[in-house]
Structures are given as structure tokens and as C-alpha cells.
Amino acid sequence: MITILFGFANEKILVTIRGERITFANTMFGAVESDIEGIQLSPQGVIKEFPDLKDNENWKAEAIKRFKEKISSLKTEQARANYIIDDLEKHGYKPEKIQKEGFRPNMVG
Secondary structure (H helix, E strand, C coil), X not given: CEEEXXXXXXXXXXXXXXXXXXXXXXXXXXXXCECHHHCCCCHHHXXXXXXXXXXXXXXXXXXXXXHHHHHHHCCCHHHHHHXXXXXXXXXXXXXXXXEECCCCCEECC
16 A cells, blocks of 8 residues: 655645555545545546547546556556656646555655
């Protein structure tokens, strides 16, 4: 298991990677975990990542499908963590801490 704490403005987002299962929690709202299907995706962010979905009325479902396929294609939790860090940084989220199960958290940056 790997957890990554991201900062965005005054928000803190905790991403937890357990094998192929990725959960997200906004610490401002009680840190309730949700998978990719339970989080809000902005059309602008999705189109930035997948320009071909611009006129697709099922853009959210397709973006979730592609995310899950990408996560499944990555072989290790560390590779998944690297992908999520790279992806969220594109949208302004800054990784602050990362912790691998059984180890102390490390500051990022």
C-alpha cells in the first residue's frame, strides 16, 4: 500500500493505492474514501487529458474506463503512484508526502 498526500489551494487530497484499487479522500470533508467513480471530474480536466472526448456526451464514463485501463496496465504500486503524481500535477495538485506501507512518510519535493 502507498498513500500520497496532495495539496491544492486550501484542500488536502489523500490518494491510497492498494494493488490496482485506487481511492481518493478529501480531508476537508472527513476523509471519506471514494474510488474514481465517486469523485467529481471536471469536463475541462478530462478534455485536457483526452482531447478526443470533447464532444462525447459520455465523456465521464469513458475517462473512468481509460483511467482503470491505465492503472491495470501498470505492473507495480510504485508505477501507479508515479502515474497518479504526474497526472495530478498537471491539474495543479502538489504532492506533499508519500508513504509506503511499513515505512515512515517522506516529504516530496
